[in-house]
Amino acid sequence: xxxxxxxxxxxxxxxxxxxxxxxxxxxxxxxxxxxxxxxxxxxxxxxxxxxxxxxxxxxxxxxxxxxxxxxxxxxxxxxxxxxxxxxxxxxxxxxxxxxxxxxxxxxxxxxxxxxxxxxxxxxxxxxxxxxxxxxxxxxxxxxxxxxxxxxxxxxxxxxxxxxxxxxxxxxxxxxxxxxxxxxxxxxxxxxxxxxxxxxxxxxxxxxxxxxxxxxxxxxxxxxxxxxxxxxxxxxxxxxxxxxxxxxxxxxxxxxxxxxxxxxxxxxxxxxxxxxxxxxxxxxxxxxxxxxxxxxxxxxxxxxxxxxxxxxxxxxxxxxxxxxxxxxxxxxxxxxxxxxxxxxxxxxxxxxxxxxxxxxxxxxxxxxxxxxxxxxxxxxxxxxxxxxxxxxxxxxxxxxxxxxxxxxxxxxxxxxxxxxxxxxxxxxxxxxxxxxxxxxxxxxxxxxxxxxxxxxxxxxxxxxxxxxxxxxxxxxxxxxxxxxxxxxxxxxxxxxxxxxxxxxxxxxxxxxxxxxxxxxxxxxxxxxxxxxxxxxxxxxxxxxxxxxxxxxxxxxxxxxxxxxxx
Amino acid sequence: xxxxxxxxxxxxxxxxxxxxxxxxxxxxxxxxxxxxxxxxxxxxxxxxxxxxxxxxxxxxxxxxxxxxxxxxxxxxxxxxxxxxxxxxxxxxxxxxxxxxxxxxxxxxxxxxxxxxxxxxxxxxxxxxxxxxxxxxxxxxxxxxxxxxxxxxxxxxxxxxxxxxxxxxxxxxxxxxxxxxxxxxxxxxxxxxxxxxxxxxxxxxxxxxxxxxxxxxxxxxxxxxxxxxxxxxxxxxxxxxxxxxxxxxxxxxxxxxxxxxxxxxxxxxxxxxxxxxxxxxxxxxxxxxxxxxxxxxxxxxxxxxxxxxxxxxxxxxxxxxxxxxxxxxxxxxxxxxxxxxxxxxxxxxxxxxxxxxxxxxxxx
Ligand SMILES: Nc1ncnc2c1ncn2[C@@H]1O[C@H](COP(=O)(O)OP(=O)(O)OP(=O)(O)O)[C@@H](O)[C@H]1O
Ligand SMILES: [Mg+2]
Numbered sequence: 015x016x017x018x019x020x021x022x023x024x025x026x027x028x029x030x031x032x033x034x035x036x037x038x039x040x041x042x043x044x045x046x047x048x049x050x051x052x053x054x055x056x057x058x059x060x061x062x063x064x065x066x067x068x069x070x071x072x073x074x075x076x077x078x079x080x081x082x083x084x085x086x087x088x089x090x091x092x093x094x095x096x097x098x099x100x101x102x103x104x105x106x107x108x109x110x111x112x113x114x115x116x117x118x119x120x121x122x123x124x125x126x127x128x129x130x131x132x133x134x135x136x137x138x139x140x141x142x143x144x145x146x147x148x149x150x151x152x153x154x155x156x157x158x159x160x161x162x163x164x165x166x167x168x169x170x171x172x173x174x175x176x177x178x179x180x181x182x183x184x185x186x187x188x189x190x191x192x193x194x195x196x197x198x199x200x201x202x203x204x205x206x207x208x209x210x211x212x213x214x215x216x217x218x219x220x221x222x223x224x225x226x227x228x229x230x231x232x233x234x235x236x237x238x239x240x241x242x243x244x245x246x247x248x249x250x251x252x253x254x255x256x257x258x259x260x261x262x263x264x265x266x267x268x269x270x271x272x273x274x275x276x277x278x279x280x281x282x283x284x285x286x287x288x289x290x291x292x293x294x295x296x297x298x299x300x301x302x303x304x305x306x307x308x309x310x311x312x313x314x315x316x317x318x319x320x321x322x323x324x325x326x327x328x329x330x331x332x333x334x335x336x337x338x339x340x341x342x343x344x345x346x347x348x349x350x351x352x353x354x355x356x357x358x359x360x361x362x363x364x365x366x367x368x369x370x371x372x373x374x375x376x377x378x379x380x381x382x383x384x385x386x387x388x389x390x391x392x393x394x395x396x397x398x399x400x401x402x403x404x405x406x407x408x409x410x411x412x413x414x415x416x417x418x419x420x421x422x423x424x425x426x427x428x429x430x431x432x433x434x435x436x437x438x439x440x441x442x443x444x445x446x447x448x449x450x451x452x453x454x455x456x457x458x459x460x461x462x463x464x465x466x467x468x469x470x471x472x473x474x475x476x477x478x479x480x481x482x483x484x485x486x487x488x489x490x491x492x493x494x495x496x497x498x499x500x501x502x503x504x505x506x507x508x509x510x511x512x513x514x515x516x517x518x519x520x521x522x523x524x525x526x527x528x529x530x531x532x533x534x535x536x537x538x539x540x541x542x543x544x545x546x547x548x549x550x551x552x553x554x555x556x557x558x559x560x561x562x563x564x565x566x567x568x569x570x571x572x573x574x575x576x577x578x579x
Numbered sequence: 580x581x582x583x584x585x586x587x588x589x590x591x592x593x594x595x596x597x598x599x600x601x602x603x604x605x606x607x608x609x610x611x612x613x614x615x616x617x618x619x620x621x622x623x624x625x626x627x628x629x630x631x632x633x634x635x636x637x638x639x640x641x642x643x644x645x646x647x648x649x650x651x652x653x654x655x656x657x658x659x660x661x662x663x664x665x666x667x668x669x670x671x672x673x674x675x676x677x678x679x680x681x682x683x684x685x686x687x688x689x690x691x692x693x694x695x696x697x698x699x700x701x702x703x704x705x706x707x708x709x710x711x712x713x714x715x716x717x718x719x720x721x722x723x724x725x726x727x728x729x730x731x732x733x734x735x736x737x738x739x740x741x742x743x744x745x746x747x748x749x750x751x752x753x754x755x756x757x758x759x760x761x762x763x764x765x766x767x768x769x770x771x772x773x774x775x776x777x778x779x780x781x782x783x784x785x786x787x788x789x790x791x792x793x794x795x796x797x798x799x800x801x802x803x804x805x806x807x808x809x810x811x812x813x814x815x816x817x818x819x820x821x822x823x824x825x826x827x828x829x830x831x832x833x834x835x836x837x838x839x840x841x842x843x844x845x846x847x848x849x850x851x852x853x854x855x856x857x858x859x860x861x862x863x864x865x866x867x868x869x870x871x872x873x874x875x876x877x878x879x880x881x882x883x884x885x886x887x888x889x890x891x892x893x894x895x896x897x898x899x900x901x902x903x904x905x906x907x908x909x910x911x912x913x914x915x916x917x918x919x920x921x922x923x924x925x926x927x928x929x930x931x932x933x934x935x936x937x938x939x940x941x942x
Contacts, residue, residue, distance in 0.1 A: 033658065469674035474639050477659035478666045479737060481688030490674045576676045576717040 043388045047408035050451040052422030061426045062269035073230045077269045092250040096234035101172040111185035113316035127322040134555035136512040138239030139548040141407040142332040164246030172240045181226040188222020228282040236416030238515040251275045272422040281413035338546035353546040362526040370528035376505040380448035391462035413455035417516030424517045440522020449510040457502045463499035504562045508555045590615040590773045596645030605631045616771045620784035623794035629777040665740040672717040680714030680934030686737045704732040724755040744776040781821045794828045815940040824861040825909045840903035845937040846937040859940045866936035867910040878932040
């Protein structure tokens with residue numbers, strides 16, 4: 015070669031430093047996950063076996079729980095409500111998903127976006143809307159013929175609204191994967207449509223539906239906000255935990271309720287894992303994507319169905335927003351902004367909103383950095399195979415832990431007399447950490463999925479070029495994964511903003527959050543203020559999502575020119 | 580490879596290399612020497628351990644036992660970055676978000692060389708692989724063959740002493756593959772960089788390699804030049820894997836003679852075996868003679884043509900000896916010969932099996 019080769023002698027010292035850094039990263043990751051997930055759960059578990067003085071008393075707390083009818087009765091209530099909700103949501107979500115994936119109905123992506131609306135509101139927003147519609151001063155109270163919305167009916171209706179998008183996401187994923195060849199073969203054999211549906215469509219989506227069922231069941235059992243707002247005298251596990259801890263300061267019994275609450279979630283998680291394991295890859299690499307055929311009657315029927323559902327979602331979301339601008343519901347329907355003067359109903363006023371945004375931003379920034387780096391260490395490095403596996407398992411754990419349970423665990427863990435982290439109690443930092451831990455799993459899976467799509471040889475190539483891994487991480491891995499990284503950040507932001515259950519036990523005097531202010535205003539009977547605060551949260555969450563879409567579309571197209579041929 | 584006559588020490592020395600995946604032993608006690616500047620092909624069927632051996636040499640999947648020495652330095656326990664090699668993967672593994680130039684210069688930037696020097700070096704490398712002026716494109720905008728060249732340029736950028744190629748051509752269509760085959764070979768000659776290429780395509784190995792290492796189930800079956808491998812396969816496996824060969828059961832009938840059924844054949848290679856032992860003999864279809872056979876020609880066999888397969892530039896005939904109806908011998912005939920001798924199915928044909936072309940294998 016004409017140009018003198020640029021010399022390439024890599025000092026061996028740098029290499030061991032690279033390896034050392036990776037190991038340090040894995041160790042730190044495991045320690046971090048232990049600290050923010052495993053130890054709080056351990057604190058909760060051990061608390062449930064202690065008396066108020068912190069002495070071990072075996073199963074005494076549990077015995078007391080299961081011999082108090084007002085306490086253990088909530089188990090049946092929670093499970094009953096969850097089963098009914100699941101039974102309603104799954105068929106609705108499945109039909110809706112079928113319309114989105116297997117029909118030629120117009121505006122499908124718009125309908126998908128519309129169905130996602132409830133994700134951007136705290137769960138209790140739907141309950142507030144129901145109160146405006148069917149509550150004591152409800153606009154449509156007459157439709158109940160003397161019945162009451164406060165109690166199981168209200169919980170179920172509100173939960174259906176809240177859980178619908180969660181079920182829909184899974185159903186769409188399950189139905190979107192279809193091999194056109196199966197349908198062609200069935201068609202060629204002259205199979206009737208109804209039989210094709212039973213023998214090809216349903217089995218293909220079966221595992222997705224089961225998964226969606228478990229997700230919805232867990233969401234309902236563990237959700238706090240809806241039961242709090244519209245449950246009335248109807249006790250469920252989530253409100254019990256709150257009453258024991260916040261109302262009666264009975265932390266030990268709170269811990270027991272937390273453990274009971276953990277049981278259905280963990281059970282659902284384990285059963286779901288077992289079922290999913292039996293799933294065979296239905297979709298071979300050579301599958302031909304399904305193109306739905308023209309069928310006007312079907313498309314019109316599905317369009318009507320989807321319009322109806324989206325209409326309901328918008329009515330429920332819209333009622334709370336509309337009501338937040340109303341002077342005196344339902345007697346004086348003139349518009350006003352006075353409900354937004356939060357200082358009049360709640361000491362913290364607008365500052366709780368500021369806290370919420372700061373907390374959500376903190377969770378998004380800190381969480382995204384930790385989750386993505388952690389997923390990278392798990393997926394792309396080869397050090398400490400055992401450590402990486404533990405990290406992965408710990409990262410999957412929060413999926414099965416209700417926010418309320420993790421929050422309780424944090425209370426006991428951070429407050430423990432031996433814990434130097436006690437200074438964190440009630441600070442924004444502990445709220446941020448709690449949110450990151452609570453929403454870790456989905457973010458982790460998103461990052462892993464993105465990383466798995468990257469050629470596994472990139473790290474090998476960099477090593478052969480004597481480029482340290484962190485340079486490849488910064489220059490190649492992160493830019494390629496930027497869409498997933500943004501997804502994670504927005505996911506964390508929106509969920510941190512809207513969550514009630516994860517943070518209800520943890521806020522301090524100066525760090526009250528907007529979602530908690532909603533609970534307090536509702537408790538104080540200021541439903542209009544609660545609706546107004548919920549509206550502010552929805553607007554912020556939707557605004558951030560919109561920003562995300564724009565960022566993805568406009569700026570990103572420019573940065574990601576390399577994706578285009 | 581016969582290293583005893585070679586005074587220069589080998590560039591790459593592998594001793595007693597073993598690699599396990601759980602219970603499964605992917606490489607069994609491999610020892611191998613590679614001369615400086617040699618173009619070596621690891622050839623073998625899928626799953627025989629070629630990639631595993633290559634990755635062990637690179638340090639990407641370290642061996643469980645054994646020693647690897649590159650340029651006189653024991654690198655057995657060094658990480659990849661300390662081993663001085665360039666590598667091209669089957670997937671090319673080009674960084675999709677970096678331009679061609681940035682991909683090629685990826686390893687250079689790290690060395691804190693002057694920017695002008697890097698630019699010049701990248702341009703030179705791109706010219707070297709026949710892609711000048713394409714530096715600003717992104718990998719998705721390139722054809723498979725072009726991506727391959729970029730990957731090669733990137734691997735060569737830091738002037739490594741050893742170039743490793745894992746099935747670099749297998750993702751390309753036949754025509755591009757043939758062209759790149761020649762280009763890689765020429766490039767390698769020009770740069771003189773010691774190169775190891777993994778392939779399961781015997782034609783590719785025969786055309787490109789100075790030395791072929793035939794592997795099977797985690798062991799090396801034979802090491803030799805393409806000529807040696809083809810003409811003197813050490814084992815029945817090598818004979819079968821490289822080129823086409825007819826195998827017949829035989830018995831050693833004397834110091835240089837053997838018997839296939841009722842047919843007696845002269846065969847100097849038989850001397851390696853004891854009289855009476857059961858063996859297998861192999862003969863290449865193109866070695867079978869049908870012209871210029873007279874009474875002095877040894878190993879004549881009267882056959883008839885059972886079937887003829889037209890394969891483009893030649894015909895492959897299945898011949899059945901009159902004296903051994905259960906045996907099928909493959910023979911390749913040029914179209915010329917077919918016309919001259921009017922070969923047709925069912926027709927009798929006397930063939931001669933040149934004694935030195937018969938390879939004898941233990942059974
Ligand atoms: N990470 C691994 N874990 C377990 N077994 C492995 C692993 N990598 C390779 N093997 C096994 O080792 C054997 C050799 O694999 P290797 O990839 O070296 O084959 P190869 O000769 O390169 O084949 P191919 O031509 O298909 O690429 C195979 O049987 C393979 O299944
Ligand atoms: Mg291979």
